[in-house]
Amino acid sequence: MPKIPLVDVGAQYAPLKDELRSRFEAVLESSQFIRGPNVQAFEEEAAAYLGVKQAVGVANGTDALVLVLDAMGIGPGDEVICPAFTFYATAESIAQRGATPVFADIDATTLNLDADDVAGRITDRTRAIMPVHLFGRAAPLAELSELGQPLIEDAAQAFGGPGIAQTGIAATFSFYPTKNLFCLGDGGLVTANDEELAERVRTLAFHGSRDKATFDFVGYNSRLDELQAAFLRVFLEHLDEWTRGRREAAARYAELGLGDLVELPEDDPSHVYHLFVCRSPDRDRIREALTAAEISSATYYVTPLHLQPALRFLGYEPGSMPETEGAAQENFSIPLWPGISLEIQERVVETVRAAVGAPVS
Numbered sequence: 001m002p003k004i005p006l007v008d009v010g011a012q013y014a015p016l017k018d019e020l021r022s023r024f025e026a027v028l029e030s031s032q033f034i035r036g037p038n039v040q041a042f043e044e045e046a047a048a049y050l051g052v053k054q055a056v057g058v059a060n061g062t063d064a065l066v067l068v069l070d071a072m073g074i075g076p077g078d079e080v081i082c083p084a085f086t087f088y089a090t091a092e093s094i095a096q097r098g099a100t101p102v103f104a105d106i107d108a109t110t111l112n113l114d115a116d117d118v119a120g121r122i123t124d125r126t127r128a129i130m131p132v133h134l135f136g137r138a139a140p141l142a143e144l145s146e147l148g149q150p151l152i153e154d155a156a157q158a159f160g161g162p163g164i165a166q167t168g169i170a171a172t173f174s175f176y177p178t179k180n181l182f183c184l185g186d187g188g189l190v191t192a193n194d195e196e197l198a199e200r201v202r203t204l205a206f207h208g209s210r211d212k213a214t215f216d217f218v219g220y221n222s223r224l225d226e227l228q229a230a231f232l233r234v235f236l237e238h239l240d241e242w243t244r245g246r247r248e249a250a251a252r253y254a255e256l257g258l259g260d261l262v263e264l265p266e267d268d269p270s271h272v273y274h275l276f277v278c279r280s281p282d283r284d285r286i287r288e289a290l291t292a293a294e295i296s297s298a299t300y301y302v303t304p305l306h307l308q309p310a311l312r313f314l315g316y317e318p319g320s321m322p323e324t325e326g327a328a329q330e331n332f333s334i335p336l337w338p339g340i341s342l343e344i345q346e347r348v349v350e351t352v353r354a355a356v357g358a359p360v361s
């Protein structure tokens with residue numbers, strides 16, 4: 001058997017190749033590659049899918065965050081609270097605006113922001129909280145919204161999760177090719193219910209201009225390409241089926257007894273399993289066994305953001321985020337994608353079982 005990948009995006013879009021080619025042909029024939037009808041249609045379809053009023057296509061998920069912060073007027077002197085256990089772009093976007101990322105610790109079970117820890121970090125400079133729906137599980141939005149700060153939902157890993165984008169002043173998404181909803185390159189989206197905020201994002205993403213003649217703000221060039229929007233429209237139609245496939249595969253790992261060997265991600269109705277991330281103090285031994293068995297695995301945020309060289313100026317010390325640092329040392333993900341076979345999942349579980357020395361079931 002060839003090496004088992006962590007995710008198999010190619011297998012996901014293989015049945016759609018003819019459809020993708022015909023959408024490509026149509027864009028090619030139209031010669032309209034920027035701000036064409038597919039971008040507009042995708043924005044409308046994504047907004048309807050997510051149950052929000054406004055959606056603005058942008059170049060990637062990082063720009064989506066920067067644009068929202070800019071549209072909210074967040075900059076030097078302002079603080080935004082976010083997790084340190086997330087992809088770098090979350091905090092990078094805050095620093096990029098000249099504002100200060102303030103890190104809060106996570107809950108050890110959900111791996112998402114701990115609302116109590118967040119509460120203790122609010123100051124009179126706090127302008128927003130940026131929860132991340134990590135690995136596809138919703139952050140505790142109800143608890144966080146009680147803290148009286150606007151929430152900017154970093155939903156890069158959670159398109160299609162129930163309730164996502166409903167609570168925050170804005171939500172941001174990435175369509176990087178491994179995401180739950182993805183395109184064939186870079187892409188991103190900002191959603192909001194506030195029409196003024198969405199319009200400001202739209203304008204900022206287009207050089208701060210509404211008409212390319214008058215420039216009202218110093219903005220950015222950050223647009224979703226017409227071709228990517230055309231592909232996204234195809235993929236959006238399959239997202240529900242893919243999400244079901246992810247949840248079924250996650251349930252199957254539990255049925256196969258993996259939970260007796262390592263700590264599984266807690267099942268939650270919000271979880272769309274962008275990644276299947278487990279915990280174990282024996283992580284390194286397990287990963288060595290998986291590698292020897294030609295099974296891919298990965299670790300995430302092993303150096304959490306509060307300890308990254310670029311953010312050292314913020315002054316966080318090792319040991320200052322105990323749950324974050326614990327998760328950094330113990331987490332690892334195993335193969336999961338919509339349509340992963342039972343045979344592969346059994347092989348993964350048996351390899352983990354042998355690595356931790358548990359008897360064969």
Ligand SMILES: Cc1ncc(COP(=O)(O)O)c(C=O)c1O
Pocket residue numbers: 060061062063086087089090132154156157173174175176186187188
């Ligand atoms: C939590 C999180 N935020 C932001 C981003 C940035 O998205 P992009 O790579 O599209 O810029 C990512 C992408 O990996 C992410 O996982």
